[in-house]
Structures are given as structure tokens and as C-alpha cells.
Amino acid sequence: MKVEDCGPLRPPDLIIQDELHLIAGPLGSLVGLYETAIDRLCTWPVDGRRAGPKVIASTATIRRAGLQVDRLFARRLAVFPPPGLDARDTFFSLQRDRPADRDGKPGRRYLGICAQGRRFKGVLIRVYIAQLGAAQALLEKYPGEATDAYMTLVGYFNSLRELGGTRRLVEDDVQSRIYGHRIEERGFKPRGRLEVEELTSRRTAEEIPRILDKLGVQHKHPRERDKYPIDVLLATNMISVGVDVPRLGAMVVAGQPKSTSEYIQATSRIGRRWPGLVLSVFNWARPRDLSHYETFEHYHATLYRQIEALSVTPFAPMALKRGLAGVLAAMTRLGAPEWNRNTDAGHVEITDVRLNRIVNAIASRAAERASDAAVDQLVRQELEHRLDLWKLEQDVPQRELVYNRGLGAGTQVSLLRQPDGTPWSDWTVPMSMRDVEPSVDLILRERGISPVGEEWEMPDKSDPESEEAEAPQETL
Numbered sequence: 001m002k003v004e005d006c007g008p009l010r011p012p013d014l015i016i017q018d019e020l021h022l023i024a025g026p027l028g029s030l031v032g033l034y035e036t037a038i039d040r041l042c043t044w045p046v047d048g049r050r051a052g053p054k055v056i057a058s059t060a061t062i063r064r065a066g067l068q069v070d071r072l073f074a075r076r077l078a079v080f081p082p083p084g085l086d087a088r089d090t091f092f093s094l095q096r097d098r099p100a101d102r103d104g105k106p107g108r109r110y111l112g113i114c115a116q117g118r119r120f121k122g123v124l125i126r127v128y129i130a131q132l133g134a135a136q137a138l139l140e141k142y143p144g145e146a147t148d149a150y151m152t153l154v155g156y157f158n159s160l161r162e163l164g165g166t167r168r169l170v171e172d173d174v175q176s177r178i179y180g181h182r183i184e185e186r187g188f189k190p191r192g193r194l195e196v197e198e199l200t201s202r203r204t205a206e207e208i209p210r211i212l213d214k215l216g217v218q219h220k221h222p223r224e225r226d227k228y229p230i231d232v233l234l235a236t237n238m239i240s241v242g243v244d245v246p247r248l249g250a251m252v253v254a255g256q257p258k259s260t261s262e263y264i265q266a267t268s269r270i271g272r273r274w275p276g277l278v279l280s281v282f283n284w285a286r287p288r289d290l291s292h293y294e295t296f297e298h299y300h301a302t303l304y305r306q307i308e309a310l311s312v313t314p315f316a317p318m319a320l321k322r323g324l325a326g327v328l329a330a331m332t333r334l335g336a337p338e339w340n341r342n343t344d345a346g347h348v349e350i351t352d353v354r355l356n357r358i359v360n361a362i363a364s365r366a367a368e369r370a371s372d373a374a375v376d377q378l379v380r381q382e383l384e385h386r387l388d389l390w391k392l393e394q395d396v397p398q399r400e401l402v403y404n405r406g407l408g409a410g411t412q413v414s415l416l417r418q419p420d421g422t423p424w425s426d427w428t429v430p431m432s433m434r435d436v437e438p439s440v441d442l443i444l445r446e447r448g449i450s451p452v453g454e455e456w457e458m459p460d461k462s463d464p465e466s467e468e469a470e471a472p473q474e475t476l
Helices: 025-041 065-073 120-141 160-178 181-186 207-215 260-267 287-294 296-301 317-335 342-346 353-370 373-395
Strands: 014-017 044-046 049-051 054-057 108-113 153-156 196-199 232-235 250-254 276-281 400-402 412-414
Touching (some): 025 065, 025 353, 120 181, 153 160, 160 196, 250 260, 287 296, 317 353, 317 373, 353 373
Parallel strands (some): 108 276, 196 232, 400 412
Antiparallel strands (some): 044 049
């Protein structure tokens, strides 16, 4: 085996983007900003014009897609297939009204539950017990794959805090009541030890595939150590994408999700092979939940009409602060062969005309997407400021400037910095587009905020004379 030098490879002709509707909000803003570099690096001159790759994106729940595509890819949108003559047949889905016309295709039934004056957690406990007990009774009466679909209950939550509290309830209250003898008086069947798992960001990359494999285990298997089927799966919006387990048939949604798109995506994880049952439990103390419960039937009859438009702002000030350094470094390093090597960061000529073209390309794209001349000036100022800092880093004597120091030693100094908890600098580059600010612990004082200028020290709880020795504290 030997290594031979080769010339530059031709840029890609086709880019396929899946799940377009997920690229929105802060993630979409950073993606749109980095697409500036990708689009520039993937184009090549043809007959005096620059040609780029074709971008094909798939999406299910989206609104105002034309604006989103313009902000992300700076392209015009062409929908395929185009709208047909019959609104009931969209090529991707076919509306069937009569059960006889469904050809065995499963669907989903949505049921709204709201108990006025009752604690929300208490209602969740009763719903979980009723579904788990009814599924066990159904399986014993009609054993088979059709009834096994309802033996695994998926619990969907809008936040990790709500999910954590419910997991404690499932492992304690639900577990003790589902095993009691009184449950048979209501027509349910008791269940043994509940196998509870969660599908959240707290799970590692190695644990998630194991959980997905366990979701495929049916309850007809003997309870061997390595074949425990999951009885309750608690999940956040992580389950909305990429989870395709055909046997799932029941879900309990705790509170109305933040967006209709998220609601559709999450509940679509069930009812793929067998008819699905979605139990939406609303908190009567939350006005938004109560409003959705009062208009439950109309909301679900016009579900796809309720999808909200997506927000993508790639050249907003905070997006520029987070991603502009990475875009500039990528376009510079990958745009010229003599600047490719890691050690070439110190050899880049800041006055080179190619850098001026990069600044013009980014600023022009920003002005076109934002339709505001002030954005053009803001982007130019930010880019020129970073180039000035780059020049200052190069002029420091007795050291070698590199793009990323890595495991290098000696006199090498890195131009790009990774987020490490220190204040964000002009050359800090996120390692993930989902990087957020580090969490901050707050201690809430029962006595309120101290006056300006008054110094406050942490009270000594061990001192019985301290006024705040027994004061309740909460950590956020």
C-alpha cells in the first residue's frame, strides 16, 4: 500500500437533507450560517458562472417552507410532487374515511383527559394504571402481536424535570398499585415488576441503541435476564425523530407540546403496524392546556392546518457571535490549497484579495437574506475585526500559529478555541451546533433580594442561632 498525491476532487453534485422541519430555531440559525461556507466550497466555475449542487430536502410537518429554504440554503423552493387535483391524495398520504376503505392500514385515535381540580400527577398515575392494567387484561384474553402492541406504554414529556418526577411515580405509586389485588375489581389485570426505561439526552450514545433494541422485544418472551421487555418508556422530543419501532401502540402525552409539529412527530411513533391510542393528559391549571382541551375535537380535525411557521435567523447578532469565526476559518482554510495544512494558519496573508472575496460573499448573502443594509455592515465589521485579531496572533514572536493545536507541543498556539467554560471569545468555535451556555445554579433566598451595596454571605446551617438555618432553598 502506498499513498499518492492527487488533485482536488470535484465538489458534490447532489446534497440530500432529511428532516428539514427540525432545522429551525437556534439550530436552524447556526445551520444557515454554516451553509454559507458549505455553499461556497461546493460550487465551481462553469462558462463564467458558478454552479452548485442540487439540494433535495424531505419534510413532513412544515409551513412557509419557501422562506425557510431561502434562509438556510439561499435557494428557491420547488415542491415535488406538485399539488394534484385531489386534496385527499397528496402522493405521500391518502385520506380514507370509511374503515372498509383502509385496506388494513392502521390509524391513531386521540383521547383528551382533563380532571378539573385534581393534581396533575395524580391524574397521570390513574391514566398509567388504567392503560397498563387494561393492556394486560387484553393480552391474557387475546394473546398475540395485536395485543402485545399496547403492553409497552410510551410516556411523552415536554421537559426533563417533568419526566424525572413521573419516573419516580411510575417506579413507586404505579408499581405498587398495578400489582395490588384491588385492580381486578375494575376489570384490569395486575402486572409484575415494571421495566422502566427513558429515552432522553441523559442517555449515552451506547445506551440508546440498547434501549431501541429492547423496544422490539415482545411480552410473549419468557422473562429471561437479557430479554426483559420494556413496560414503560419515558421520553422527551428525542423520540420524535429516527425512532421506528412498528410494535408500539400506546402513548400518554403529559401536557400539550410546545408546537403542533412536535406533537404530530411524537405521536406518529405509534400506530405504525397496529391501531394506535394517544392519551393526551392536560393540566387544568395551565391556560394553554385548558384551551387545547376545550377545542380538542376541532384541533385534531384540522391538525395539519395548525402547524406553526418555522423561525430561522442565520445572521442575527447572537448567531454571528457563535458561528461566524468557524465560517470564516472554514472558507479560508479550505478555499486555497496553500492554506490547508494545520500550520498554515500563521502563513495566511490577511491582505490577500481572496480574503476580501470571502468577506464580500458572506456579507452579500447576509444582506440578501435579511433585506437590511445594516446587516451587511454588521457582518463586514465582525469579519474585519476577526481578521485584525488573526493578524495580531500572527505577529506574536517566538511561537507558531496553527488552526487547532490538538495534541501538539512546544511553541504551537491554536487560533481556534473550543468552548471550555471560559468567556466566549471572537475565535471560539462550537464543537456542536447544539452547544449552549453552561448551566448556572441559583440559590433562592426566602427573604428576597438584598439592597444594593449590601453584602450577603451563605448562612451557616449548622448554627442554630442563624435566622436562615432552616430556610428552604431551591436549586435550579
